[in-house]
Amino acid sequence: MRLARRRTSNHCIPVTKDGVSVCISASLLLFFEHHRCIEADLFTIMRPFPYKVDYNDHFETPEVAYRDILPLLDFVSGKSRVEHSIYDPYYCNGRFKTLMKELGFSNVIHECRDFYKDIDKNQVPNHDTLITNPPYSDQHKEKCLEFVLNQLRSKGRPFFVLMPNYVAAREYYRKLVEKVRTLYCTSVYA
Numbered sequence: 001m002r003l004a005r006r007r008t009s010n011h012c013i014p015v016t017k018d019g020v021s022v023c024i025s026a027s028l029l030l031f032f033e034h035h036r037c038i039e040a041d042l043f044t045i046m047r048p049f050p051y052k053v054d055y056n057d058h059f060e061t062p063e064v065a066y067r068d069i070l071p072l073l074d075f076v077s078g079k080s081r082v083e084h085s086i087y088d089p090y091y092c093n094g095r096f097k098t099l100m101k102e103l104g105f106s107n108v109i110h111e112c113r114d115f116y117k118d119i120d121k122n123q124v125p126n127h128d129t130l131i132t133n134p135p136y137s138d139q140h141k142e143k144c145l146e147f148v149l150n151q152l153r154s155k156g157r158p159f160f161v162l163m164p165n166y167v168a169a170r171e172y173y174r175k176l177v178e179k180v181r182t183l184y185c186t187s188v189y190a
Ligand SMILES: C[S@@+](CC[C@H](N)C(=O)[O-])C[C@H]1O[C@@H](n2cnc3c(N)ncnc32)[C@H](O)[C@@H]1O
Pocket: 049, 051, 052, 053, 054, 057, 058, 059, 060, 061, 088, 089, 090, 091, 092, 093, 095, 096, 113, 114, 115, 116, 132, 133, 134, 135, 136
Protein backbone atom coordinates (compact mmCIF):
# COMPACT_ATOMS: atom_id res chain seq x y z
CA MET A 1 0.00 0.00 0.00
CA ARG A 2 1.40 3.41 -0.94
CA LEU A 3 0.36 6.36 1.18
CA ALA A 4 0.08 9.98 0.20
CA ARG A 5 -0.55 12.84 2.62
CA ARG A 6 -3.58 15.07 2.32
CA ARG A 7 -4.20 17.91 4.77
CA THR A 8 -7.58 19.13 5.97
CA SER A 9 -8.23 21.69 8.68
CA ASN A 10 -7.50 19.35 11.58
CA HIS A 11 -6.34 16.13 10.13
CA CYS A 12 -3.67 14.59 8.05
CA ILE A 13 -5.23 11.77 6.08
CA PRO A 14 -3.27 8.95 4.55
CA VAL A 15 -4.77 8.00 1.23
CA THR A 16 -4.14 4.78 -0.60
CA LYS A 17 -3.14 4.72 -4.24
CA ASP A 18 -6.75 4.11 -5.25
CA GLY A 19 -7.87 7.10 -3.23
CA VAL A 20 -9.42 5.34 -0.24
CA SER A 21 -8.87 7.13 3.06
CA VAL A 22 -7.74 4.56 5.56
CA CYS A 23 -6.92 6.42 8.75
CA ILE A 24 -6.74 9.84 10.24
CA SER A 25 -4.63 12.05 12.48
CA ALA A 26 -3.25 10.28 15.50
CA SER A 27 -5.52 7.31 15.78
CA LEU A 28 -6.18 4.09 14.06
CA LEU A 29 -8.03 1.18 15.51
CA LEU A 30 -7.52 -1.89 13.44
CA PHE A 31 -9.79 -4.88 13.29
CA PHE A 32 -8.20 -7.70 11.38
CA GLU A 33 -9.32 -10.83 13.10
CA HIS A 34 -8.81 -12.85 9.93
CA HIS A 35 -5.12 -12.64 10.81
CA ARG A 36 -5.01 -15.97 12.52
CA CYS A 37 -3.07 -15.64 15.76
CA ILE A 38 -0.43 -18.14 16.74
CA GLU A 39 -1.04 -20.40 19.72
CA ALA A 40 1.69 -20.17 22.34
CA ASP A 41 3.81 -23.25 23.06
CA LEU A 42 3.37 -25.44 26.14
CA PHE A 43 6.40 -23.92 27.87
CA THR A 44 4.81 -20.45 27.67
CA ILE A 45 1.44 -21.68 28.85
CA MET A 46 2.90 -23.43 31.91
CA ARG A 47 5.17 -20.61 33.10
CA PRO A 48 4.12 -18.32 35.95
CA PHE A 49 2.89 -14.83 35.05
CA PRO A 50 2.62 -11.83 37.39
CA TYR A 51 -1.08 -11.52 36.42
CA LYS A 52 -4.09 -13.78 36.13
CA VAL A 53 -4.02 -15.66 32.82
CA ASP A 54 -6.55 -17.54 30.76
CA TYR A 55 -5.29 -20.33 28.49
CA ASN A 56 -7.45 -19.05 25.61
CA ASP A 57 -5.66 -15.69 25.69
CA HIS A 58 -2.25 -17.16 24.95
CA PHE A 59 -2.18 -16.41 21.24
CA GLU A 60 0.36 -14.19 19.55
CA THR A 61 0.08 -11.81 16.64
CA PRO A 62 1.50 -13.15 13.36
CA GLU A 63 4.27 -11.25 11.60
CA VAL A 64 2.04 -10.53 8.57
CA ALA A 65 -0.22 -8.35 10.75
CA TYR A 66 2.72 -6.11 11.63
CA ARG A 67 3.92 -6.03 8.03
CA ASP A 68 0.46 -4.88 6.94
CA ILE A 69 0.56 -1.81 9.20
CA LEU A 70 4.19 -0.83 8.47
CA PRO A 71 3.30 2.06 6.09
CA LEU A 72 0.85 3.44 8.67
CA LEU A 73 3.34 3.04 11.51
CA ASP A 74 5.91 5.01 9.57
CA PHE A 75 3.28 7.59 8.68
CA VAL A 76 1.90 8.30 12.18
CA SER A 77 5.29 8.67 13.81
CA GLY A 78 7.13 10.82 11.31
CA LYS A 79 10.28 9.26 12.83
CA SER A 80 12.69 6.65 11.60
CA ARG A 81 12.03 3.11 12.78
CA VAL A 82 15.13 3.28 14.96
CA GLU A 83 13.81 6.37 16.79
CA HIS A 84 10.14 5.38 16.90
CA SER A 85 9.40 3.87 20.32
CA ILE A 86 6.66 1.26 20.24
CA TYR A 87 4.95 -0.40 23.18
CA ASP A 88 2.97 -3.61 23.52
CA PRO A 89 1.69 -3.91 27.12
CA TYR A 90 0.10 -7.38 26.83
CA TYR A 91 2.71 -10.09 27.16
CA CYS A 92 2.64 -13.72 26.12
CA ASN A 93 6.20 -14.90 25.40
CA GLY A 94 7.91 -11.81 24.04
CA ARG A 95 7.56 -12.49 20.33
CA PHE A 96 6.49 -8.89 19.64
CA LYS A 97 9.97 -7.60 20.48
CA THR A 98 11.70 -10.12 18.24
CA LEU A 99 9.40 -9.52 15.27
CA MET A 100 9.51 -5.72 15.50
CA LYS A 101 13.30 -5.75 15.77
CA GLU A 102 13.42 -7.83 12.60
CA LEU A 103 11.28 -5.14 10.95
CA GLY A 104 13.78 -2.44 11.92
CA PHE A 105 12.37 -1.10 15.20
CA SER A 106 15.04 -1.02 17.87
CA ASN A 107 13.11 0.95 20.49
CA VAL A 108 10.59 -1.72 21.53
CA ILE A 109 9.00 -1.92 24.98
CA HIS A 110 7.43 -5.29 25.76
CA GLU A 111 8.01 -6.84 29.19
CA CYS A 112 6.31 -9.45 31.32
CA ARG A 113 4.60 -6.97 33.67
CA ASP A 114 1.07 -6.46 34.87
CA PHE A 115 -0.21 -3.72 32.57
CA TYR A 116 -3.05 -2.74 34.89
CA LYS A 117 -0.74 -2.35 37.87
CA ASP A 118 1.48 -0.14 35.72
CA ILE A 119 -1.54 2.00 34.85
CA ASP A 120 -2.61 2.24 38.51
CA LYS A 121 0.89 3.15 39.68
CA ASN A 122 1.43 5.57 36.83
CA GLN A 123 4.33 3.43 35.59
CA VAL A 124 3.35 2.98 31.97
CA PRO A 125 6.56 3.54 30.00
CA ASN A 126 6.90 6.57 27.80
CA HIS A 127 6.35 5.60 24.15
CA ASP A 128 5.34 7.03 20.78
CA THR A 129 2.88 4.38 19.58
CA LEU A 130 1.02 1.52 21.22
CA ILE A 131 0.53 -1.66 19.21
CA THR A 132 -1.22 -4.57 20.80
CA ASN A 133 -3.46 -7.57 20.69
CA PRO A 134 -5.19 -7.71 24.07
CA PRO A 135 -6.62 -10.81 25.74
CA TYR A 136 -10.20 -11.29 24.52
CA SER A 137 -11.45 -12.80 27.80
CA ASP A 138 -13.11 -11.00 30.72
CA GLN A 139 -13.01 -7.18 30.57
CA HIS A 140 -9.61 -6.90 28.83
CA LYS A 141 -10.94 -5.48 25.57
CA GLU A 142 -12.85 -2.71 27.37
CA LYS A 143 -9.89 -1.88 29.61
CA CYS A 144 -7.53 -1.78 26.65
CA LEU A 145 -9.84 0.49 24.66
CA GLU A 146 -10.34 2.80 27.61
CA PHE A 147 -6.58 3.15 28.05
CA VAL A 148 -5.71 3.79 24.40
CA LEU A 149 -8.54 6.28 23.92
CA ASN A 150 -7.52 8.17 27.07
CA GLN A 151 -3.96 8.31 25.78
CA LEU A 152 -5.17 9.54 22.43
CA ARG A 153 -7.24 12.29 24.03
CA SER A 154 -4.69 13.38 26.62
CA LYS A 155 -1.41 12.90 24.74
CA GLY A 156 -2.36 12.43 21.10
CA ARG A 157 -0.75 9.00 21.14
CA PRO A 158 -1.53 6.80 18.14
CA PHE A 159 -2.48 3.18 18.65
CA PHE A 160 -3.03 0.02 16.68
CA VAL A 161 -5.18 -2.59 18.36
CA LEU A 162 -6.00 -5.97 16.94
CA MET A 163 -9.49 -7.02 18.00
CA PRO A 164 -12.41 -9.04 16.68
CA ASN A 165 -14.83 -7.24 14.37
CA TYR A 166 -17.73 -7.81 16.76
CA VAL A 167 -16.24 -5.29 19.21
CA ALA A 168 -17.34 -2.46 16.91
CA ALA A 169 -20.97 -3.44 17.52
CA ARG A 170 -20.71 -3.56 21.32
CA GLU A 171 -22.30 -0.95 23.57
CA TYR A 172 -19.05 -0.37 25.52
CA TYR A 173 -17.24 0.39 22.27
CA ARG A 174 -19.85 2.94 21.21
CA LYS A 175 -19.78 4.62 24.60
CA LEU A 176 -15.99 4.81 24.67
CA VAL A 177 -15.52 6.11 21.14
CA GLU A 178 -18.30 8.67 21.21
CA LYS A 179 -15.99 10.94 23.24
CA VAL A 180 -13.38 10.82 20.50
CA ARG A 181 -13.91 13.29 17.72
CA THR A 182 -12.65 11.07 14.95
CA LEU A 183 -11.75 7.43 15.04
CA TYR A 184 -11.22 5.24 12.03
CA CYS A 185 -11.61 1.49 12.10
CA THR A 186 -10.56 -0.73 9.29
CA SER A 187 -10.22 -4.31 8.26
CA VAL A 188 -7.02 -5.23 6.54
CA TYR A 189 -7.26 -8.21 4.24
CA ALA A 190 -4.29 -10.51 3.90
C1 LIG B 1 -3.70 -12.29 22.79
S1 LIG B 1 -2.17 -12.35 23.68
C2 LIG B 1 -1.18 -11.23 22.73
C3 LIG B 1 0.27 -11.17 23.12
C4 LIG B 1 1.05 -10.07 22.37
N1 LIG B 1 0.56 -8.78 22.75
C5 LIG B 1 0.94 -10.25 20.87
O1 LIG B 1 0.31 -9.42 20.22
O2 LIG B 1 1.50 -11.20 20.34
C6 LIG B 1 -2.56 -11.45 25.16
C7 LIG B 1 -1.63 -11.79 26.32
O3 LIG B 1 -1.83 -10.82 27.39
C8 LIG B 1 -1.53 -11.46 28.60
N2 LIG B 1 -2.08 -10.71 29.74
C9 LIG B 1 -3.21 -10.96 30.45
N3 LIG B 1 -3.37 -10.08 31.44
C10 LIG B 1 -2.30 -9.24 31.38
C11 LIG B 1 -1.87 -8.13 32.16
N4 LIG B 1 -2.58 -7.72 33.21
N5 LIG B 1 -0.71 -7.50 31.81
C12 LIG B 1 0.02 -7.92 30.75
N6 LIG B 1 -0.34 -8.98 29.96
C13 LIG B 1 -1.48 -9.63 30.28
C14 LIG B 1 -2.16 -12.83 28.43
O4 LIG B 1 -1.57 -13.77 29.29
C15 LIG B 1 -1.90 -13.15 26.94
O5 LIG B 1 -0.78 -14.01 26.76
